[in-house]
Amino acid sequence: MFWFCRYQTNLDRCEEVPSMKIIHISDTHLVAAEEKLHGLDPGERLRQCFEDIMTHHTDADLCVLTGDLAEAGHTGAYVLLKQLMMLLPVRTFLLLGNHDHRQRFCDVFSNVPRDPHGFVQRSEVTSDGVLLFLDTNEPGTDEGVYCELRHAWLREQLAQYHDRPIYLFMHHPPFDVGLPDLDAMRLRDCEKFAQTLTGHNDIRHLFFGHVHRPINGRWRGIGFSAVHGTNHQVPLLLNKDPLNGAFAFCQEEPSYGIILIAKNxxxxxxxxxxxxQPIYYEDYK
Ligand SMILES: [Fe+2]
Incomplete structure (x- = not known):
């Protein structure tokens, strides 16, 4: 269990002591071992990511991968992911993205929790709130889908935990983020999704992937965060014409998120x- 170490200062004591540390990784886009993607090795990139976490965050309570685990939903990619996860001594939850294939994923991760309709979604109750993991994958489209079955599941979860803070994880953002290529394939039925959330008065934060960029903000009163992919990225082209030309990529340095949850x-x-980079220390007077 993670807890926050502090030293004595003249500042007022802050009572917001984090009780939970969650690692947020997204869009690993794994291919089979030995294959390359965008000239890079997604498996090696994820191994380096896990190695960094093992060096600095073995006290994390949970690691969440918010989808696009595999580039093309191939079994070999999920096998590789399973092998790489054995390196990580942190409990890990996996979500699906538009690049994933639900059945092939479930064939490899046969013990992954699924809801009664087969969606890879679940809830996790913690001391400072409830984590909800929503499956937005839909075969045949890159858009995220919030169908009646998933709508019913989310409503049920929010009703069951009506008096608890909620932290929501999913692959697709349920709104435009200002990147035309990605806004063209965000979550469908975003207004219905937004209306569902209004039924709960304490949705604390929304974490998503899909955008391959660090994006933070506030949507309808709810804080949100997204992280880079671990392999390739999407450039910040706010005025790109989504109907003109191919999808834009770049190779900015990848990163992952560290989420600290406190009571408030x-x-x-x-x-x-x-x-x-090396860390160095100097007296600061
Ligand atoms: Fe992706």
Whole structure:
């Protein structure tokens, strides 16, 4: 269990002591071992990410991968993910993205919790709130889907935990983020999704992937965060014409998120992991 160490200062004592540390990784886009994607090795990138977490965050309570686990939903990619996860001594939850294949994923991760309709979604009750993991994958489309079955599941969860803070994890953002290529494939039925959330008065934060960029903000009163992918990224092209030309990619340095949850506070740090610089110390008077 993670807890926050503090030293004595003249500042007022802050009572917001985090009780939970969650690692947020997204869009690993794994291919079979030995294959490359965008000229990079997604498996090696994820191994480096896990190695950084093992060096600095073995006290994390949970690690969440918010989808696009595999580039093309191939079995070999899920086998590789399973092998890499054996390196990580942190409990890990997996979500599906538009690049994933639900059945092939479930064939490899046969013990992964699924709801009664087969969606890879679940809830996790913690001391400072409830974590909800929503499956937005839909075969045949890159858009996220919030169908009647998932709508019913989310309503049920929010009703069951009506008096608890909620932290929601999913692959697709339920709104435009200002990146035209990605806004064209965000969550469908976003207004119905938003209306569902209004039935609960304490949705603390929304964490998603899909965008391959660090994006933070507030949507309808709810804080949100997204992180880079671990392999390739999406450039910040706010005026790109989504109907003109191919999808834009870039190779900015990848990073992962570190989420600290306290009773009345959520803090999200972003950590690049490929080129860690040496830490040095000087007296600060
Ligand atoms: Fe992705």
């Amino acid at each position: 506070m959520t803090t999200v740090h972003l950590q690049p992991f490929l080129n860690r």
